[in-house]
Amino acid sequence: MADILTNATEFSVSEIAQAVKRTVEDEFGHVRVRGEISGFRGQHSSGHAYFTLKDEGAAIDAVVWKGNYAKLSFKPQEGLEVIATGRLTTFPRSSKYQIVIDNIEPAGAGALMALLEERKRKLAAEGLFDRERKRALPYLPRVIGVITSPTGAVIRDILHRLADRFPSHVMVWPVRVQGDTCATEVVNAIEGFNAMVPGGVMPRPDLLIVARGGGSIEDLWGFNEEAVVRAVAASGIPIISAVGHETDTTLIDYAADMRAPTPTAAAEAAVPVRIELVGYVDDLGGRQRQATRRVAASARDRLRAAVAGMPRPGDLVALQRQQLDHAAANLLGNLRHSVQSLRLRYARTDSKLTPRLLQGQRQEAAERLRNLSLRAETGLRKTVDRTRLTYDPRAAQLGTSMVRLVERKQAQLARIAPQLSPTTLKAELRHAHSQLSPLAARMRAGMALGLGDSRTALGQWGKLLASLSYKSVLARGYAVIKDVDGNLVQQRANLSAGDMVAIEFADGAVGATIAGSPVIKKKPRDQQGSGAQESLF
Known part of the structure; x- marks a missing residue:
């Protein structure tokens, strides 16, 4: 007995643990374990997930490494019955065995339905299913985007039905409609269609259809994923x-x-x-044409009634035509009477319009103009003299007042100069200067204002004198004749042959001698103008 024990091979604890590990991993390299998840608290800080699978009689530790956890299409949840696929291994340090999970799927439809109801309540609480968020579909979309499998019967049914009802431009985004990548591909398709720019190279759809054929709850599970639901709710x-x-x-x-x-x-x-739309449009067109005809017929009837109630055009102008004929018949006689009346009036006035009367009126006007000119010149001189008499004494007084004021200030300064320091003296000088400067400025301003007013009045009197002076008449080609005494010669009878006169023109005066009756001497042909003659006295 002792020899048998002596001959037994000795193993270290690590060797036993490694042998058990190899045995378990070789025997249970790929297993599917059904159980209820217990002790799941989410991912560890390392990214791995640890929990326990149990049933009525036993429990087994489970681990999902960080890399596999991100790939799981179905995430573990506390209390959910699942089927875990993976491999068994041991943990030598604590002499425990565990399952390393590669994939998790719900155990039966009941578990999936429970998960589905829980997810539905969560998303509904966020308002993703609210009726207020739903939008009306476009009545006639130009481009329709279809998200489905390109090889199934679904896309053929959709295209066939669209062609029967209303042929439209269809864009298909191919996706897998079941499996692990189904949810990701559907989300990418929805976001891809929404990212298209309206009016771009690829037209942006006006409507999206997410379609798939029938199947079990496991087959349709990709369309229950939270990412897909959120992408549908966020779609523009x-x-x-x-x-x-x-x-x-x-x-x-x-x-x-x-x-x-x-x-x-x-x-x-x-x-x-x-076809129904075309028929509806045709019906609307027919109703529109019928309504137009009714409106036109009604307007035609109203026009005829209005025409029947109106008088004839000839009756409207008959009275005016008669008045016109009567006026035309009396026009010739009235014209003759008017001409005769005017002729008699002019005949009565013609006897009064003699050359002597016109000459007298001209002489009277000339005398009045000459008197006004003399009065204007005299008045202007008086105004200038009166203004000079008014301002000359003031100017003389101003200079005397300035001298007296300066002398008075100098006397005051002389009296107080011995008592003042240089600083005080300068201050007094500045004070006196500040008092005199405004007075001097006001005096200069008053003198300038008075001179300006006088200059303006003088200019106005000068303009009036120029307008009334007879010299403006001379500038138009007339001349003034004066005798040797400087008196104005107004009539020819006041002159005799041999009298010396002065003829004043606009640019000066010349002396002349009265020769007698006027003699008209023609100029040589080479000096004649058009009808030009020279009058010699």
Whole structure:
């Protein structure tokens, strides 16, 4: 007995632990374990996740490494029954075994339904399913974006139905409609369509259809993922959800702007029936034409009634035509009477218009103009003299007053100079200067103002004198004749042959001798102007 124990191979604890580890890993390299998750508190600070799988009779530790946790399509949750796929291994330090999980999936439809209801309550509490968020679909979208599998029957049904109802431009974004990457691809498709620029190279869709055929809850689970629901709710383009058959319901049905029971129904909801639309437009056109004809007929009837109630055009102008004929018949006689009246009036006035009368009126006007000129010149001289008499004494007094004021200030300064220091003396001088400066400025301003007013009045009298002077008449080509005593010669009878006279023109005066009767001497032909003659006295 002792020899048997002596001959047994000895193993270290580490060797035993490694042997057990190799045995377990070789025997259970790939297993699927069903159990309830217990003790899950989320990811560890290292990124790994630790929890326990248990059933009624046993429990096994489980771990999900950081790299695999990010790839899980279904995240572990406390109390959920799942099927974990992975491999068994041991932890030699504590002599425990555990399962390293590669994938987790719910254990049966009941677990999925419980998870679905919990997720639905969470998203509904955030307001993602509110009716107020849903938008109206465009009546006639120009471009329709379809997010589905390009190889299934769904896309063919949608295209066929659109072609039957109203052919439209369709853009297909191919995605997987089940599996681990389904949710990610659908989210990318929705965001990709929304990122398109309106009017760009690729037209931005006016409406999106997310479609898939029927299937089990596991097959449709990608459309229940939270990321997909949030992408549908955040889409700027209206979305129709057409996932599964009529009895299938996914979470994006609640977030979409409209839920269609089937993909075919989604196509029917997206566009109207073209034939019905054409018929409706034709019906509207017919009603419009009929209404136009009724309006035109009614207007025609009103016009005819108005025309029937109006008088004939000839009756409207008959009275005026008669008045015109009567006036035309009396026009010739009235013209003759008017001419005779004017002729008699001019004949009575003609006897009064003699050359002597006109000459007398001219002489009277000339005498009045000469008197006004003399009066204006005399008045101007008087005004200037009166102004000079007014301001000359003031100017003389101003100089005397300034001298007296300066002398008085000098006398005051002389009296107080011995008593004042240089500083006080300078201050007094500045004070006197400050008092005299405003007076001098006011005197200069008053003198300048008075001289300006006098200059303005003198200019105005000068203009009046120039306007009344007879010299302006001389500038128009007339001349003034004066005798040797300087008296104005107004009549020819006042002159005799041999009398000396002075003829004043606009530019000066010349002497002349009266020769007698006027003699008209023609100029030589080379000096003649057009009808020019020279009058010699």
